[in-house]
Amino acid sequence: MKRKTSLSSLLSTVTILSSVQLALGGTTLGRTPQMGWNSWNAFKATVNYTVVQEVIESFDSLGLKKAGYDYVLLDDGWSSFNRTADGYLQANATSFPSGIEALAKEVHAKGLKLGLYGDSGHYTCAWRPGSWGYEERDAQTFASWGVDYLKYDNCGGFQSMTEAPQVRFGAMKNALALSGRDIFYSVCEWGYQFPWHWGGDIGHSYRISGDITTSFANETACQCKTAYCLNTGYAGCSVLTIINKMKEISQYQTQGHWLDMDMLEVGNANFTLHQQQTHFAFWAALKSPLIIGADLSKLSNDSLAVLTNKAVIALNQDALAEPVIYRQAFSEEGLFQVWTGKVEGGYVVLLLNEKSYSQHISLAFSNLGLGTPKKVVELWSGQNLRDSIKFNETLESYQTLVFKVQT
Numbered sequence: 001m002k003r004k005t006s007l008s009s010l011l012s013t014v015t016i017l018s019s020v021q022l023a024l025g026g027t028t029l030g031r032t033p034q035m036g037w038n039s040w041n042a043f044k045a046t047v048n049y050t051v052v053q054e055v056i057e058s059f060d061s062l063g064l065k066k067a068g069y070d071y072v073l074l075d076d077g078w079s080s081f082n083r084t085a086d087g088y089l090q091a092n093a094t095s096f097p098s099g100i101e102a103l104a105k106e107v108h109a110k111g112l113k114l115g116l117y118g119d120s121g122h123y124t125c126a127w128r129p130g131s132w133g134y135e136e137r138d139a140q141t142f143a144s145w146g147v148d149y150l151k152y153d154n155c156g157g158f159q160s161m162t163e164a165p166q167v168r169f170g171a172m173k174n175a176l177a178l179s180g181r182d183i184f185y186s187v188c189e190w191g192y193q194f195p196w197h198w199g200g201d202i203g204h205s206y207r208i209s210g211d212i213t214t215s216f217a218n219e220t221a222c223q224c225k226t227a228y229c230l231n232t233g234y235a236g237c238s239v240l241t242i243i244n245k246m247k248e249i250s251q252y253q254t255q256g257h258w259l260d261m262d263m264l265e266v267g268n269a270n271f272t273l274h275q276q277q278t279h280f281a282f283w284a285a286l287k288s289p290l291i292i293g294a295d296l297s298k299l300s301n302d303s304l305a306v307l308t309n310k311a312v313i314a315l316n317q318d319a320l321a322e323p324v325i326y327r328q329a330f331s332e333e334g335l336f337q338v339w340t341g342k343v344e345g346g347y348v349v350l351l352l353n354e355k356s357y358s359q360h361i362s363l364a365f366s367n368l369g370l371g372t373p374k375k376v377v378e379l380w381s382g383q384n385l386r387d388s389i390k391f392n393e394t395l396e397s398y399q400t401l402v403f404k405v406q407t
């Protein structure tokens with residue numbers, strides 16, 4: 001009898017544990033790609049309370065919250081270089097004198113959500129303490145502070161790096177599931193071991209490449225120009241390289257487990273308006289998270305207009321959750337690219353001139369095999385095309401036109 005009881009309690013523990021394991025993927029978090037602001041691209045490890053307070057205010061004053069952005073994400077540098085004497089993570093006392101719990105309250109009072117950054121190794125990339133071996137304790141700490149989002153990174157070597165990313169990132173997934181708080185889990189392991197084949201079981205989103213840089217094309221770093229490249233010189237990827245990597249893998253995009261093309265450089269880099277539109281259009285239509293990386297106090301009107309374009313954001317948040325797919329047969333390798341995908345009410349076509357000079361491009365919508373076009377609107381200009389069957393015009397350097405086709 002005794003033995004029977006312990007067997008059944010063991011079984012129920014196993015049932016509880018397996019439902020806990022499923023909990024991360026099973027919540028309503030991540031039904032559409034996450035939208036927010038992250039400190040890294042503009043502030044690196046110098047993020048501080050004053051910056052964040054300005055960001056919170058800008059979410060309202062710039063109309064970002066209204067456009068759908070709701071996460072305020074502190075990247076590397078928010079924490080102290082040391083844990084507390086009894087081994088807990090703590091905020092950097094100079095940059096965040098009131099701590100994270102007070103900040104979370106402030107962010108929540110504005111109807112926004114707060115995210116932190118952590119690392120699956122011994123150290124973060126900027127040498128703050130990582131969570132290797134402290135996963136449950138740190139997840140509990142984040143939950144107790146009222147944190148809503150964790151970006152979890154891949155630095156901090158030594159013996160932690162002998163474990164596969166599935167183990168290191170899986171440990172934090174389980175710890176978050178046990179924390180008692182619904183925390184969005186953003187996996188950041190730079191595409192190592194091709195997480196589009198396994199990341200869906202672990203995070204709500206997962207990075208597919210090394211860090212984005214402020215180059216639009218022709219970067220000097222980022223040796224890996226394709227998604228399946230194994231070179232470890234990972235960082236410094238241009239916008240165009242990251243778009244090109246997605247040619248191979250956009251079909252792995254799934255609802256609730258988003259492929260993450262990295263934070264946006266719109267408003268941060270010295271891009272032309274067309275480059276910014278191309279960058280944002282591809283991130284949106286490929287269903288990447290839309291995380292602004294700019295210093296919001298310096299955002300130009302053009303950059304703000306790109307980041308808050310309602311119609312383009314609607315592609316990203318579309319209920320069908322389908323990414324655009326590269327259409328090789330309609331593209332000219334190295335010259336221009338055609339991508340298409342279904343959205344509610346029809347489909348979307350992205351036409352990119354990937355050259356630094358203008359090109360005349362023609363494309364028959366009716367040949368794409370996606371239904372007979374009834375009406376075609378170009379989303380950046382808001383204009384209806386006179387001829388809904390065929391586009392035949394000039395695109396400027398690095399320009400992307402985004403056609404919403406009603407069928």
Ligand code: GLA
Pocket residue numbers: 040075076117124125126153188190210211
């Ligand atoms: C890595 C990540 C970046 C950023 C930095 C912080 O490089 O990929 O997005 O978080 O670390 O140190």
